[in-house]
Amino acid sequence: MSQTVGDFFWHRMHEWRAHTIFGYPGDGVNGLLGALNRANGQFRFIQTRHEEMAAFMASAYAKFTGEVGVCLATSGPGASHLITGLYDARLDHMPVLAITGQQARTAIGGHYQQELDLPSMFKDVAGAYAYQASAPAQVRHLVDRAMRIAKGSRRVTALVFPNDVQEAEYSEPPRAHGTVHSGIGYREPMVVPHQQDLRRAAEVLNAGKKVAILVGAGALRATDEVIAIAEKLGAGVSKALLGKAVVPDDLPWVTGSIGLLGTKPSWELMSNCDTLLMIGSGFPYSEFLPKEGQARGVQIDIEPEMLSLRYPMEVNLVGDSAETLRALLPLLEEKADRSWRQQIEKGVAEWWKVLESRAMTSANPVNPQRVVWELSPRVPERAIITSDSGSCANWYARDLKIRRGMMCSLSGGLASMGAAVPYAIAAKFAHPDRPVIALVGDGAMQMNNMAELITVQKYWREWSNPKWVCCVFNNQDLNQVTWEQRVQEGDAKFDATQQIPDVPYHRFAELIGLGGIFVDNPDRLASAWDEALTSDRPVVLEVKTDPEVPPLPPHITLKQAKNFMSSVLAPDPEETSMLVGTAKEVLSTLLPGKK
Numbered sequence: 001m002s003q004t005v006g007d008f009f010w011h012r013m014h015e016w017r018a019h020t021i022f023g024y025p026g027d028g029v030n031g032l033l034g035a036l037n038r039a040n041g042q043f044r045f046i047q048t049r050h051e052e053m054a055a056f057m058a059s060a061y062a063k064f065t066g067e068v069g070v071c072l073a074t075s076g077p078g079a080s081h082l083i084t085g086l087y088d089a090r091l092d093h094m095p096v097l098a099i100t101g102q103q104a105r106t107a108i109g110g111h112y113q114q115e116l117d118l119p120s121m122f123k124d125v126a127g128a129y130a131y132q133a134s135a136p137a138q139v140r141h142l143v144d145r146a147m148r149i150a151k152g153s154r155r156v157t158a159l160v161f162p163n164d165v166q167e168a169e170y171s172e173p174p175r176a177h178g179t180v181h182s183g184i185g186y187r188e189p190m191v192v193p194h195q196q197d198l199r200r201a202a203e204v205l206n207a208g209k210k211v212a213i214l215v216g217a218g219a220l221r222a223t224d225e226v227i228a229i230a231e232k233l234g235a236g237v238s239k240a241l242l243g244k245a246v247v248p249d250d251l252p253w254v255t256g257s258i259g260l261l262g263t264k265p266s267w268e269l270m271s272n273c274d275t276l277l278m279i280g281s282g283f284p285y286s287e288f289l290p291k292e293g294q295a296r297g298v299q300i301d302i303e304p305e306m307l308s309l310r311y312p313m314e315v316n317l318v319g320d321s322a323e324t325l326r327a328l329l330p331l332l333e334e335k336a337d338r339s340w341r342q343q344i345e346k347g348v349a350e351w352w353k354v355l356e357s358r359a360m361t362s363a364n365p366v367n368p369q370r371v372v373w374e375l376s377p378r379v380p381e382r383a384i385i386t387s388d389s390g391s392c393a394n395w396y397a398r399d400l401k402i403r404r405g406m407m408c409s410l411s412g413g414l415a416s417m418g419a420a421v422p423y424a425i426a427a428k429f430a431h432p433d434r435p436v437i438a439l440v441g442d443g444a445m446q447m448n449n450m451a452e453l454i455t456v457q458k459y460w461r462e463w464s465n466p467k468w469v470c471c472v473f474n475n476q477d478l479n480q481v482t483w484e485q486r487v488q489e490g491d492a493k494f495d496a497t498q499q500i501p502d503v504p505y506h507r508f509a510e511l512i513g514l515g516g517i518f519v520d521n522p523d524r525l526a527s528a529w530d531e532a533l534t535s536d537r538p539v540v541l542e543v544k545t546d547p548e549v550p551p552l553p554p555h556i557t558l559k560q561a562k563n564f565m566s567s568v569l570a571p572d573p574e575e576t577s578m579l580v581g582t583a584k585e586v587l588s589t590l591l592p593g594k595k
Helices: 005-015 027-037 051-065 077-081 083-091 118-122 136-153 163-167 195-207 223-233 264-272 321-331 339-359 368-378 391-399 420-430 442-462 479-489 505-511 522-533 558-569 575-590
Strands: 020-023 044-047 069-073 096-102 129-132 156-162 211-215 236-239 254-257 275-279 296-301 315-318 384-387 407-410 436-441 468-474 515-519 539-544
Touching: 005 027, 005 136, 005 163, 020 051, 027 069, 027 077, 027 096, 027 156, 027 163, 044 420, 044 442, 051 069, 051 077, 051 083, 051 096, 051 407, 051 420, 051 442, 069 077, 069 083, 077 096, 077 118, 083 096, 083 156, 096 118, 096 136, 096 163, 118 129, 118 156, 129 136, 136 156, 156 163, 195 275, 195 296, 195 315, 195 321, 211 223, 211 264, 223 236, 223 275, 223 321, 236 264, 236 339, 254 264, 254 339, 254 391, 264 339, 296 321, 339 368, 339 391, 368 391, 368 468, 368 522, 384 391, 384 420, 391 407, 391 436, 391 479, 407 420, 420 436, 420 442, 420 468, 436 442, 442 468, 442 505, 468 505, 468 522, 505 515, 505 539, 515 522, 522 539
Parallel strands: 020 044, 020 069, 069 096, 096 156, 129 156, 211 236, 211 275, 236 254, 275 296, 296 315, 384 407, 384 436, 436 468, 468 539, 515 539
Antiparallel strands: none
16 A cells, blocks of 8 residues: 555654644544554554643643644644644743644635635744645655754644645655755754853853842753852742742742742842843743843843843843853852842741741631642652642742652743643653642633543543642632732622632542542641542542632732722622631731731
């Protein structure tokens, strides 16, 4: 039997060592699926419940492995369903290849069923490389360029295959004018700035008396180097959400997350520093960085487009974070005056006590902060933790202490709901021996994550370690938006948009053969986590949490305080419990020492 384009495609993908595919079938990719079936088990196809989830999984797989994540969908609606997950990868600079079907070449342009202009549709999200195959001899360089660009640029790429091309006999490009003869292979280069630029950066950092460091996802492979630099400079280190695992939280000078979901020590670090070193971060909120002109700045990033974007930097260094820091370290002088570091450590120690106090405050029925506070010391070694967007991300950002060897992530740049469970599933296929924990709000579970529990049920017996826990914060409220409406707009809770149905998530898990645990008593939380983390199968831990515990930012402005008070005075459906539940926290934030 002659080799089809589909057969050649998978052979080429095998040569690129891309062996895990997340996707959903459809007749638009039948030629590719038939060839995949003939590939003699060289690939692992993960059947998701929805194409959007497949794209999220591809994005997460790239995050947790460093390899290209691959997702597959049929033509028309299958292809369009990928878009949200692909944007997650694009905004977080992850290498992902999307593969979709298309109608036959003779039908294109004829308003055919499920015919969409897919190259145009993908042009923004996969703008680095999005092409449609038109002839068999073209496929070789399409695959090679899509994979090399995804790997080398950490971008999303997309390939579209009309169904008649998939089933056509493959032929190599002839040796003739107008043909392309590509090859496979890519190795990441070592990128280090010029020595002159490193010396300029060292001059700035050596002159600083109060150095602050901000790390992001680009520093995840530079843990030892960040620690060495921070120790030499006597600096504090704050973390963008995607950089939460860069340095462990048990170091006394690590101030934790920064931004709306951040900590008071991170706010104080940026407010009082005279020098800022930003490493591998595209943290978007400039108002949480030093005021312009307050601090001298040095930034390290592998992508020039991200330099001096959030803060006007004095020295911009294009380079790999770990290699650049190693080259910079010998040029730095040890800070003799440690008063700045001592001030940071004192603030961090006090903050952990504040968080514990907040977590142990009574609520109706369970304080959501305590859910993560009780989890934190129980997280197994080498665990991978994922979080959804929403109020649960506040507790993930602030209350979860990351230790060395752990991994964690969430939808960063896109901040999309519905990513935690597909991220957690991808984590298991990337590292089947590691425990995985997903923190999810009930809004995201209802939106699209409940269905993916079926994917867990389908595959979990293949995992060498069955520890996989999905913790659902059930508060029957789209909570983050409710608080944003109150604090940012001064509006009362709008039940029509914010209230969602009460669903027994743990019972759904039990119904499909997974473990289910329900908690509505805070004293039961610790034992519930112990039970979930020692189960012989994946578990859904559902906690009935209080929606009136505020996910307060580390610093509330006067305008936000006024808006908050006007929302209290408005006819809010939860006015009474909200007043009781938040007065102490708001007053202690606005008026330190007052409770």
